[in-house]
Amino acid sequence: MNDPRFLLPFEQGLVDMPSENVLVMRPVDSFGLHIFPTGTVLEQGFKPTRDALLQSGFALEPRVEQQFNLALVHLTRSKVESLGNIARAARMTDGTVLVNGAKTDGIESVLKHLKKVVAIDGVISKSHGKVFWFKGGSLPDWEKAAGMCQNSAGFITAAGMFSSEKTDQGSALLWPHIKDLKGTGADLGAGWGWLSKQLLGLADITELNLYEADFQALEAAKKNAADPRAVFHWADVTTLAKPHEPFDFVVSNPPFHQSRKADPEIGKAFIKTAATILKPGGRFLMVANRQLPYEATLEQYFKRWQMLEQTGQFKVFEATRPRK
Numbered sequence: 496m497n498d499p500r501f502l503l504p505f506e507q508g509l510v511d512m513p514s515e516n517v518l519v520m521r522p523v524d525s526f527g528l529h530i531f532p533t534g535t536v537l538e539q540g541f542k543p544t545r546d547a548l549l550q551s552g553f554a555l556e557p558r559v560e561q562q563f564n565l566a567l568v569h570l571t572r573s574k575v576e577s578l579g580n581i582a583r584a585a586r587m588t589d590g591t592v593l594v595n596g597a598k599t600d601g602i603e604s605v606l607k608h609l610k611k612v613v614a615i616d617g618v619i620s621k622s623h624g625k626v627f628w629f630k631g632g633s634l635p636d637w638e639k640a641a642g643m644c645q646n647s648a649g650f651i652t653a654a655g656m657f658s659s660e661k662t663d664q665g666s667a668l669l670w671p672h673i674k675d676l677k678g679t680g681a682d683l684g685a686g687w688g689w690l691s692k693q694l695l696g697l698a699d700i701t702e703l704n705l706y707e708a709d710f711q712a713l714e715a716a717k718k719n720a721a722d723p724r725a726v727f728h729w730a731d732v733t734t735l736a737k738p739h740e741p742f743d744f745v746v747s748n749p750p751f752h753q754s755r756k757a758d759p760e761i762g763k764a765f766i767k768t769a770a771t772i773l774k775p776g777g778r779f780l781m782v783a784n785r786q787l788p789y790e791a792t793l794e795q796y797f798k799r800w801q802m803l804e805q806t807g808q809f810k811v812f813e814a815t816r817p818r819k
């Protein structure tokens with residue numbers, strides 16, 4: 496973030512900082528957090544960001560439900576999710592609720608929505624975005640719209656999750672290639688559990704570990720892929736340690752961006768983790784966007800790999816014999 500916009504209402508004396516009970520929803524880094532009082536709660540459900548915020552010294556929760564004197568909500572890239580967060584923050588706050596976001600995250604449209612239902616006490620425009628504030632209380636049913644519900648394929652998802660409305664085409668392309676898997680395995684970046692649910696339909700799978708960074712998506716996966724053989728981990732796959740018992744197989748449809756920009760480094764880190772957690776005789780199967788350059792990384796971490804299928808949009812790889 497590294498943007499001082501959200502500090503301005505406090506620095507200009509337009510909003511008073513309470514001495515306690517402050518909530519900051521979805522901070523993406525520690526920048527400017529020093530202005531908040533000790534005991535401030537940071538809500539961040541994305542594990543890598545949450546881990547990076549640990550050094551701030553504030554309490555960190557994936558999802559909060561308590562009363563506050565002031566709340567600051569940073570927008571996410573999903574408008575439905577952001578409106579849900581704002582409504583939840585407003586319900587939990589007796590004092591001021593501030594909303595901060597860039598134009599590219601839809602702050603103008605969010606402000607328009609809010610203007611229709613509450614009196615806005617102030618707006619500051621700065622650095623291609625806005626921060627505005629209003630008095631907390633009850634807002635329209637935006638929390639419900641942002642909550643978990645069944646998508647068109649019958650899976651429980653919520654706005655803001657990866658491919659929340661329909662099965663991802665990449666995962667669907669990978670599925671026919673992994674129907675013969677057996678033993679213990681892992682799904683890296685399991686999302687709300689579509690691929691894992693298919694795998695758990697295979698009788699020869701004895702245990703499936705779902706690793707996912709998005710707390711809410713993992714909560715949805717617990718419902719979608721409920722099975723005694725499923726083990727759910729809220730985890731950053733890029734920092735996973737070697738398990739006591741390595742896996743017979745690993746599957747993944749890795750994320751290809753953390754922000755708006757495609758970033759192959761995340762997928763490369765997933766490939767490295769797959770090699771670390773596999774048995775020497777294990778199999779790694781992944782699907783990736785066709786334009787992302789993963790071949791050299793597969794070569795670096797596996798003695799054997801091949802492309803099983805290529806379409807206009809995706810590539811499916813199999814890799815075996817992880818290099819030690």
Ligand SMILES: C[S@@+](CC[C@H](N)C(=O)[O-])C[C@H]1O[C@@H](n2cnc3c(N)ncnc32)[C@H](O)[C@@H]1O
Nearest residue numbers: 657666684685686689690707708709731732750
């Ligand atoms: C392309 S989606 C695949 C979703 C799922 N496998 C499916 O079948 O729909 C990638 C997933 O990786 C998750 N993710 C992103 N970064 C991660 C990280 N560092 N560690 C673990 N999961 C991560 C995202 O939240 C997203 O759910």
